[in-house]
Amino acid sequence: MKKSQLIDQLVKEMDEFADETNNKQKTEIARETVNLFFNSVKEAVRNGDRVEIRGFGSFTVKQYDAYVGRNPKTGDKVQVQPKKLPVFRPGRELRDMVNRSVPKKKKK
Amino acid sequence: MTRIKEDIIRDVMNRITLDRKYAKNLVETILKIMKNSLEQSEEVMISGFGHFKVRRKNPRMGRNPKTKESYEISERTVVTFYPSKVFRKELNS
Numbered sequence: 001m002k003k004s005q006l007i008d009q010l011v012k013e014m015d016e017f018a019d020e021t022n023n024k025q026k027t028e029i030a031r032e033t034v035n036l037f038f039n040s041v042k043e044a045v046r047n048g049d050r051v052e053i054r055g056f057g058s059f060t061v062k063q064y065d066a067y068v069g070r071n072p073k074t075g076d077k078v079q080v081q082p083k084k085l086p087v088f089r090p091g092r093e094l095r096d097m098v099n100r101s102v103p104k105k106k107k108k
Numbered sequence: 109m110t111r112i113k114e115d116i117i118r119d120v121m122n123r124i125t126l127d128r129k130y131a132k133n134l135v136e137t138i139l140k141i142m143k144n145s146l147e148q149s150e151e152v153m154i155s156g157f158g159h160f161k162v163r164r165k166n167p168r169m170g171r172n173p174k175t176k177e178s179y180e181i182s183e184r185t186v187v188t189f190y191p192s193k194v195f196r197k198e199l200n201s
Contacts, residue, residue, distance in 0.1 A: 001141075001151070001153065003153070003154045006152070013141070014134075014137070019127075019130070033120055033124055033131075033134045033138065036120055036124065037138055038156070041157075042198065044111040045199065051111045051112075052110050052111070052113075054112075055139070056142070061199065083196075084200055085191065085199070086189075086191045086195060086196075090186070094143055098186070098187055
């Protein structure tokens with residue numbers, strides 16, 4: 001599922017609660033909300049804050065020190081600068097949801 | 109400081125719709141759609157943010173470091189988040 005499909009699906013489900021009936025208006029609101037949602041998470045993480053969404057999961061920042069890594073293709077040594085990476089930890093509800101569903105064999 | 113769902117709902121309220129109930133419905137529905145997609149083992153890709161992937165993990169042996177007891181970690185399905193290049197860059201600029 002891509003972002004555009006998430007927006008399309010949101011527009012469909014908005015029939016249940018939206019005041020607007022105009023599809024164009026609904027699409028506009030859905031698009032803005034989806035963008036704002038992810039920007040809100042990014043903004044908090046950039047500020048070094050933690051984001052916690054009950055049932056879905058939490059986002060935190062992890063700081064990595066500099067290290068000497070290797071280019072896996074050539075084997076050359078490379079100096080890796082210190083960096084920050086966002087880390088996502090799924091919430092209980094999401095963890096249970098994916099575990100409950102019938103596991104699919106991994107495509108080869 | 110921790111940002112929670114309520115803060116995101118307030119953002120939506122202030123910037124998109126003034127109705128709290130409407131904003132809450134929008135945010136909850138976004139989360140529901142993503143969770144349902146992942147439940148179906150379908151990956152969620154958000155450009156500029158990252159993607160959430162569902163991965164099967166094989167059973168493996170684990171060990172309790174305290175008691176040194178071995179036990180099997182059962183086969184499981186997990187959600188992994190891969191941040192996009194844009195997100196990683198923004199975080200380090």
